Amino acid sequence: MFASYFTEGQDLSNAGVLRRIALTTNIDAATVDAVLSDGLGAAEVRAAQQHASMTVAGGIPQLEIGKMTVSGAQPRYVIERALLQAAGDRAPQRLSRHAISRRVAGRHGS
Known part of the structure; x- marks a missing residue:
């Protein structure tokens, strides 16, 4: 889809173009036509759009890791903290980046 738009300049708002692109994947024609x-x-797409607008997508990339949303370019320790929390390890909110790095390294034998 990205190549169709960015490289080939195809109009992704055209249903015929979308159908032609979708049929090059493993999606069957009946499903493509139903969509x-x-x-x-459509309800799922609207729900995802509403969720994105509620989380105020403020940067790219925007990652949802567990219950935490990380938006925009962030230091490594922010991502590490989100991963630790999502894994059930409740790292304190103010844990320093060095302490988190040591904890992550310790889990991987580094």
Whole structure:
């Protein structure tokens, strides 16, 4: 899809273009037609859009790691803290980046 838009300049708002692209994947024609004509999956897309607007996507990339949203370019320790928390290790909010790095390294034998 990215190549179709950015490299080939195709109009992704055109249902025929979308159908042609989708059929080059493993999605069967009946499903493609249901999505394009009957709105199959539209509720899920709207829910994802609403969730994104509620989390105020403020940067790229925006990562959802467990219950934490990390937006924009962040130092390594921010991502590490989110991963530790998502893994059930409740790292204190103010844990220094050095302490987190030591904890992560210790788990991997480094």
